[in-house]
Amino acid sequence: MERRAYFAATLSAACMTVTPAIAAEATDALVAKGAYVETAADCQPCHTAVGGKPFAGGLALGTPFGDLVTPNITPDKATGIGTWTRDDFANALRNGVDDEGAPLYPAMPYVHYTKMTDDDLDALWAYMQTVTPVNNEVKVNELPFPYSVRSSLLAWKAMFFTPGRFERDPSKSAEYNRGAYLVEALGHCGSCHTPRNLMGASITDEALQGATIQEWYAPDISNGKDSVIHPWTKERLADFLEGHNAKDLMPPFGPMAEVVYDSTSKLKPSDISAIADYLKSRPAPVESAQSAAKTTTAHDELGREVFENQCATCHGAEGEGKAGVAAKLAGNEALLAKRPFNILSVLIEGIEPQGIWGEMPSFASDLSDQEIAAVANYVRTSWGNDGLANVTPGDVAAWRRFASAPSAELERAMTCPNVPASRLDDEVREQLAKLGTGPIDKTAVRKIYKQYSERFPKLSAEDRIIALMATYCRDAAKALPNRTSVIRQQLEFADALVAADVGAKTTEDGSKP
Numbered sequence: 096m097e098r099r100a101y102f103a104a105t106l107s108a109a110c111m112t113v114t115p116a117i118a119a120e121a122t123d124a125l126v127a128k129g130a131y132v133e134t135a136a137d138c139q140p141c142h143t144a145v146g147g148k149p150f151a152g153g154l155a156l157g158t159p160f161g162d163l164v165t166p167n168i169t170p171d172k173a174t175g176i177g178t179w180t181r182d183d184f185a186n187a188l189r190n191g192v193d194d195e196g197a198p199l200y201p202a203m204p205y206v207h208y209t210k211m212t213d214d215d216l217d218a219l220w221a222y223m224q225t226v227t228p229v230n231n232e233v234k235v236n237e238l239p240f241p242y243s244v245r246s247s248l249l250a251w252k253a254m255f256f257t258p259g260r261f262e263r264d265p266s267k268s269a270e271y272n273r274g275a276y277l278v279e280a281l282g283h284c285g286s287c288h289t290p291r292n293l294m295g296a297s298i299t300d301e302a303l304q305g306a307t308i309q310e311w312y313a314p315d316i317s318n319g320k321d322s323v324i325h326p327w328t329k330e331r332l333a334d335f336l337e338g339h340n341a342k343d344l345m346p347p348f349g350p351m352a353e354v355v356y357d358s359t360s361k362l363k364p365s366d367i368s369a370i371a372d373y374l375k376s377r378p379a380p381v382e383s384a385q386s387a388a389k390t391t392t393a394h395d396e397l398g399r400e401v402f403e404n405q406c407a408t409c410h411g412a413e414g415e416g417k418a419g420v421a422a423k424l425a426g427n428e429a430l431l432a433k434r435p436f437n438i439l440s441v442l443i444e445g446i447e448p449q450g451i452w453g454e455m456p457s458f459a460s461d462l463s464d465q466e467i468a469a470v471a472n473y474v475r476t477s478w479g480n481d482g483l484a485n486v487t488p489g490d491v492a493a494w495r496r497f498a499s500a501p502s503a504e505l506e507r508a509m510t511c512p513n514v515p516a517s518r519l520d521d522e523v524r525e526q527l528a529k530l531g532t533g534p535i536d537k538t539a540v541r542k543i544y545k546q547y548s549e550r551f552p553k554l555s556a557e558d559r560i561i562a563l564m565a566t567y568c569r570d571a572a573k574a575l576p577n578r579t580s581v582i583r584q585q586l587e588f589a590d591a592l593v594a595a596d597v598g599a600k601t602t603e604d605g606s607k608p
Contacts, residue, residue, distance in 0.1 A: 098422055100302045106138040107541065108554045114135075121379060122221065122271070124175065125217065125218050125221045125222075126218075126221050126222050128214075128215075128218040128222075129217075129218035129219045129220070129221045129222025129223070130136055130222050131218075131220075131349070131362075132215045132218050132219045132222070132281065133219055133222055133223075133357055134357075134361050134362065135277060135281040135282060135362060135366070136171065136219070136247055136281045136282070136283070137282070137283075137357060138150070138207070139353060139357070140169070140357050140358075141154060141156070141158055141303055142154065142166070142167075142168050143256065143517075144165075146228070146340065146545040147231070148166050148169070148229040148231065149169075149226065149227070149229075149318040150167070150169045150223075150226050150229070151167050151169055151175075151203070151229035151231040151233075151561075152164065152165045152166045152167035152168065152231060152233040153165065153167075153231060153233050156202050158202060158295065161534075164212060164231070164233055164234060164236075165235070166231050166233050166235050167231045167232075167284040168223065168226075169226050169227065169228045169229045169231075170223065170226060170228045171228035171229055171230050171404055172230070172233055173230055173232075174229075174230050174232045174233070175228060176194075176230060177225070177227065178300060178554065179194050180194075181217070181220050183508065184216075184220050185216055185220075186225070186384055187199060187203070187205065187210065188208040188209070188211060188216060188219075188424050189205065189208060189209045189216075189258060190207055190208075190209070191203070191205040191206075191248075191256065193251060194467065196254060198248035198249055199248075199582040200235075200236075201248075201251070201255075201256075201296075202296065204283040204286040205256075205285060205287075206255075206256055206297070206451075207279060207280055207281075207282075207285065207369055207548070208278070208280065209256075209258045209259060209260075209283075210259065210260055210261035210280035211260075211278060211281065212260065212261065212276075218544060224444075234522045238317065241468060241535060244439055249293075251296070254294075254296070255294070255296035255297075255501055256523050261275070261276050261279065261280050261552050263275075267376075268372075268538045270365075270368065270369045270373075271369070271373055271376055273365075273366065273370070273373075274368075274369035274370045274372050274373025274374070275365060275373045275590050276369050277369060278370055278373055278374065279360075282358070282370070283361075284303065284316070285297055285303060286300055287308055287350065288303045288305060288306060288313040288314070288315070288316050289301060289302050289303055289304065289306055290304060290305065290307075291300050291306060301380070302380075303315070303316050303317040303374075303377075304317045304319070304380060305321075305365075305432060305433065305434070307434070307436060310352060311436060311437055311440055312345050312351055312432055312435075312436035312437050313350070313351070313432050314429065314437070315432065315433070316430075317377065318374060318375060318377050318379050319379040319380045320379070321433060322379075322433060323428035323429060323431070324374060324375065324428070325379075325552075327375070327428075328375075329371045329530065330371075331360075331369075331377045332370075332371040332374060332375060333367050333370075333371040334362070335347070335355070335362075336355060336359040336362075336367050336370060336371065336507060337359070337367055338355050338359075338360035338475065339355060339448075345416075345422055345427050347421055347429075348422075348429070348446050348455075349437060349440060349441075349446075350502070352446075355474050369451070375553075395473075396472075397466065397469040397470075397471070398470045398472050398473025399473055400468050401462065401469055401470040401473070402470050402474065405458065405461070405462070405470070406470065408420035408425050409569070410422070410423075411424075413478055414427075414474070414477060414478045414480075415426060417501035420561070423454070424474050424477075424478070424480075425478035425480065426478070426479065426480065427479075427480075427487075430475055430480065430482060431475060431481065431482035432482075433483070433509075435471055435475065435483075435485065435486045435490070436464075436494065438471045438474065438486075439467065439471060439486070439490070439491060439494045439498070440460075440486055440494070440498055441455060441458060441495065442458050442462070442467050442470070442471065443458070443495060443498040444457055444459070444498050444499055445457035445458075445468070448544065448552065451554050454572075458497075459514050461575075464487075464488040464489075464491040464492045464495075465487075465488045465491075465511065467486075467491045467598070468487055468488045468490065468491050470485040471486040472484035472485070472486050497569065498607070515557075518554060518562045519562060519566060520550065521561070522546075522551075522564065523543065523546075523547050523562075524566060525547075526543045527543065527563065527566050527567045527570060528570055530543075530567065531574075531587075532570070532571050532574045532575055532584055534587075535584075535587045535588055535590075535591045536544035536593075537591045537594065538595075540588070540595050541562070541590040541591075541594075541595040541598060541599075543595075544559070544563065544595035544599065545599060547559060547562075547563065547594070556596050557598065559596075560592050560593070560596065563592055564588065564589060564592065567585070568581070571585060571588075572582045576599045
């Protein structure tokens with residue numbers, strides 16, 4: 096008996112020594128998994144205001160019924176979810192109710208998160224406990240009456256919400272099922288890409304067939320005939336989701352750019368492949384009569400003229416695009432969606448720089464409604480593009496009311512190309528910043544170009560000039576009052592660069608190669 100007690104005491108002491116370390120290791124692994132689940136679920140971008148602290152809420156989401164503001168989900172006890180239990184958290188994600196039992200608005204995609212596995216939910220909860228608490232009071236409900244009455248959501252949930260976990264399809268591969276889980280549950284792709292009825296509920300019979308989101312259009316990704324991914328291979332789709340879009344010159348834009356750069360590009364290659372496999376393997380929806388009757392109307396002369404004057408310099412005369420400068424337009428499925436909202440948003444709002452790509456300037460103040468409609472139709476029907484030339488000046492005028500005002504920097508900026516970080520260094524950035532935006536000092540430009548060429552001897556003259564112009568362009572866009580002045584300054588700088596390049600190629604005897 097004493098011997099058994101001795102061994103029991105020894106074993107107990109050993110467990111007391113080892114268990115905390117094992118528990119800490121297990122907790123670290125759980126938190127790491129939770130961080131990955133959060134990335135796949137894309138929580139932070141929605142719950143972080145522009146310029147705000149991560150997960151502290153405050154981002155306004157426009158809905159057909161008014162604005163909702165995302166709540167603070169940091170573990171702050173006064174203004175966040177610091178007093179919530181794990182069950183409260185699970186109830187919000189899976190059943191759409193808060194810690195007091197009040198129904199949540201379905202802008203929080205609990206209709207998708209309800210399918211989340213227990214393991215993923217536990218991991219996400221563990222990770223959220225490690226987020227830095229932020230005291231930030233948010234007024235979530237800014238909807239007008241009667242939509243501001245939360246009790247009305249009880250009837251909505253009764254009609255349109257069915258809780259339940261993800262169910263595997265035993266007839267499909269493990270990769271297909273993993274992709275289905277990521278698309279239907281964590282990634283909640285249908286919350287944007289599935290059209291909604293008049294009560295804001297997803298139309299399940301039209302899953303992933305495209306929907307309007309504020310001033311953007313989430314295109315059809317159902318893999319049907321009209322789907323933007325229909326002509327893509329699984330590998331091409333995976334490449335897009337990874338953010339590797341330089342080689343085909345078709346970068347994501349609008350809200351999808353945030354999804355790619357903040358979420359899908361950070362997933363494991365196996366998960367990206369699984370998403371692509373699922374989307375490309377889903378049975379295509381039955382083709383509608385409208386789709387079957389699709390025709391193309393020829394573009395008019397005004398569209399060609401606007402394109403040649405405003406767009407061809409960057410996008411190419413044949414819409415071929417240029418890596419690091421402008422996207423390819425020929426064969427760009429994003430431009431061919433049934434509804435032309437994205438191309439109108441791009442032309443009116445512009446696009447901030449992202450990845451290797453520079454700014455797309457806003458043409459809101461430069462082009463009339465008629466000119467924007469004409470160039471949109473031209474792009475949708477040129478170089479083999481089989482989109483509809485269905486944009487009218489009235490569409491543009493209406494869409495201006497939906498579109499966000501372009502940022503001041505985009506208003507000033509011409510297309511400043513982005514370049515890989517490997518082609519720049521701190522020295523050239525500092526030298527270009529010191530040039531200022533007054534009259535260009537050509538002697539200083541020659542010196543900068545010569546030293547830069549010596550540090551980057553493997554770059555072609557074209558690549559050097561693009562890199563220097565891109566860097567200087569951003570400084571000018573921030574400092575000068577309008578786009579015309581930025582363009583004028585950039586042209587003067589370009590002349591100085593070309594002269595510097597010619598001078599560098601001049602031989603000692605004065606002859607030129």
